Amino acid sequence: MNLTGIKGVIFDLDGTLVESSLDFTKIRADIGCPQHEDILGFVDSIVCANSRARAHSTILKHELEDAQNAKWLDIGKEMVKKVQASNLPMAIVTRNCREATALKLANNNIPIDYVLTREDAPAKPDPTALLMVANTWQLQPEDCLYVGDYIYDQQAAENAGMKWLLV
Numbered sequence: 001m002n003l004t005g006i007k008g009v010i011f012d013l014d015g016t017l018v019e020s021s022l023d024f025t026k027i028r029a030d031i032g033c034p035q036h037e038d039i040l041g042f043v044d045s046i047v048c049a050n051s052r053a054r055a056h057s058t059i060l061k062h063e064l065e066d067a068q069n070a071k072w073l074d075i076g077k078e079m080v081k082k083v084q085a086s087n088l089p090m091a092i093v094t095r096n097c098r099e100a101t102a103l104k105l106a107n108n109n110i111p112i113d114y115v116l117t118r119e120d121a122p123a124k125p126d127p128t129a130l131l132m133v134a135n136t137w138q139l140q141p142e143d144c145l146y147v148g149d150y151i152y153d154q155q156a157a158e159n160a161g162m163k164w165l166l167v
Contacts, residue, residue, distance in 0.1 A: 001079050001147070001165060008137045009083045010130060011112070012148035013094040014066075016167055017076035018104050022066045030062075031055040040095065040123045063100035070104045075167060079147060080111065089137050091115065093129040095152070125155035130162055 003009070014020035028035055031054075033042040039059065046052040083090050091114035094101055098117045105115065114133065121129035134141045146157035147165045157164030 001082055001145075003082065003086050003088065003145070005143070006088065006145045006163065007139050007143040008089045008091070008134070008145070009079075010091045010093050010133050010144060010146045010162075011076070011079070012124075012146075012150070012153050013092050013096055013101060013104060014070075015073075015149035016147055016153075017073060017080070017092070017110060018070040018108060019073055020066055020070060022062060027059060027062050030058050040118065060097055060099070063097055064103070067096075067100040067103035067107070070107065072108045072110070079167075084111070089114070091133045093121075093124065093133065093146070093156070094118075095123045124152040125159060127156050127160035130156055130160040134160070134162070 011017050014022065024039065025035065027039055031039070031043065033039050043052060043055045043059065046055060080090065090112045092112050093116045095118050098119050101115060101117050105112070116129040116132060121132055130146055131141060134144050141161040142163070144162045145165060146153060146162045147167060148154065149167050154164050154166055
């Protein structure tokens with residue numbers, strides 16, 4: 001990870017800092033989401049409030065089960081140590097819910113306090129959360145690095161005008 005010219009680093013959580021065993025095929029089946037549709041977008045489009053609430057509840061159940069067993073990834077730990085050694089601010093932007101995210105951070109003693117979840121801003125690839133972090137740090141987006149493992153991470157970084165690293 002090259003930090004030359006970087007003034008702040010934002011990490012994705014699942015697959016970047018911690019392992020994840022979320023079975024998206026099963027989640028889609030459980031909530032009736034077509035296999036090639038974004039789960040969160042699908043749930044947001046459900047018109048019936050009761051059906052939407054049931055879908056959210058199902059997703060939460062899957063996320064909390066996953067959070068119980070999520071462990072630090074070696075590469076994630078190495079990247080965090082490198083950013084700490086460089087005395088740069090760090091944040092996490094994740095599509096996870098706040099409750100599952102808090103469990104993963106606590107269970108693994110991840111030393112990042114600034115965390116935005118899907119309850120705090122629109123989910124990636126929307127760049128809002130990344131731009132909120134840069135604004136809080138009073139940095140230009142191009143001075144920030146977003147590190148993730150999925151196409152939504154790359155798209156969010158590009159949409160925000162940030163540098164990105166896919167791991």
